[in-house]
């Protein structure tokens with residue numbers, strides 16, 4: 220192990236070849252997003268309180284956890300108006316550009332209804348129907364994230380969701396972050412509630428006198444938000460959720476052609492999100508690993524959020540592998556939220572990569588552009604869920620409704636199979652629902668034959 224120690228942070232290079240299987244598992248392990256049973260108990264108490272006492276509980280929790288006493292959670296026209304004056308024309312223009320790119324990418328995701336005759340007279344359809352009311356969450360604890368507003372609201376609107384509600388934590392002065400409000404307006408979201416944490420999720424999932432109950436909840440958040448989302452998703456009376464989202468993650472694969480200052484900057488971009496951000500560099504080049512470690516240590520000192528970034532760097536992993544094929548293996552095994560490939564011909568690695576929320580190819584594709592304005596979504600699976608979940612997209616906001624319409628000919632052709640298969644499962648009532656109809660058809664045919672011959 221080659222350690223580059225500095226006063227602020229120690230970035231140690233781990234040699235993958237020297238690790239046994241158990242150590243490899245430990246190196247790639249993530250901390251549990253929910254700290255312990257006590258934190259889970261807190262979240263459950265908040266959910267139960269909001270269910271039992273509605274707005275009164277919300278008001279008390281908002282005072283205790285966000286430090287402000289709100290008579291109403293809803294952002295009114297005046298507050299939207301003030302927000303507009305606080306955000307410069309340049310920022311608004313950049314938001315408009317970002318929203319346009321995100322719209323362009325997501326518009327291409329729209330799926331069409333399908334209609335297939337699987338056998339003569341057996342018409343099968345799949346209709347795409349938007350979810351009725353969706354609840355979006357834009358984090359604003361340690362840093363307000365207006366970009367999350369367009370990443371959620373744009374696909375919701377493209378999907379055709381008729382009712383979009385946004386929740387975001389209030390500041391101690393009782394106002395919502397102005398950039399979040401401007402972003403909401405630009406996306407056509409007019410209902411914004413100043414609620415944060417588990418209490419926001421409880422209100423959106425169960426409804427209160429002033430918060431409408433939503434069918435599905437979307438968006439990232441801290442451990443309280445994530446735990447609350449998982450709880451309401453497991454409750455049949457709660458709400459569906461997009462995915463379990465945890466702290467931000469980046470894994471960079473770099474070869475000896477990579478610019479260490481670019482790689483360091485990309486690692487720090489995720490590290491500054493939170494002390495629990497997951498930051499990994501995998502490279503076959505000892506020189507690059509050492510140079511990146513030095514560049515990280517130099518760059519972090521210049522950052523306003525350096526203490527947060529340093530806390531995340533304390534558990535960053537710099538892994539030396541045999542070659543790029545082994546780097547791909549490590550990345551596939553880790554399944555990062557973001558994967559950055561800074562190698563000579565980055566695209567050649569793409570066929571071997573599938574366990575990642577979002578992939579950034581080449582030196583000119585910083586992850587930052589994906590966070591804001593390239594077009595794809597930034598609400599992505601973390602915690603290894605990139606193995607089985609996709610990021611948010613238009614399909615997250617719709618349901619596929621199946622339709623089947625059979626003619627008599629259609630039922631004649633497949634009804635016998637259905638009845639036989641039902642009896643194989645010992646489900647007699649299922650079989651009879653078919654047989655009754657086939658018998659009726661036979662009787663009708665016989666009656667028609669008799670009439671014709673009379």
Ligand SMILES: NC(=O)c1ccc[n+]([C@@H]2O[C@H](COP(=O)([O-])OP(=O)(O)OC[C@H]3O[C@@H](n4cnc5c(N)ncnc54)[C@H](O)[C@@H]3O)[C@@H](O)[C@H]2O)c1
Pocket residue numbers: 261284285357358359360361362364367388389414415416417439440441442443444464465466467492493556597598599600601
């Ligand atoms: N995976 C993704 O796609 C993605 C995208 C963007 C952000 N993120 C992550 O989202 C997270 C945002 O977290 P945040 O904290 O900045 O904002 P947040 O809005 O998620 O949480 C703030 C709220 O947490 C609640 N809270 C704080 N301390 C509490 C306590 N002790 N008990 C109960 N509730 C408490 C408060 O009500 C507060 O309103 C970060 O971890 C970031 O990495 C993930």
Ligand SMILES: N[C@H](CO)Cc1c[nH]c[nH+]1
Pocket residue numbers: 364366367466467468556590597598
């Ligand atoms: N990187 C975050 C997702 O992990 C998204 C984000 C928003 N703003 C900046 N970054």
Ligand SMILES: [Zn+2]
Pocket residue numbers: 467488489492590
């Ligand atoms: Zn980010």
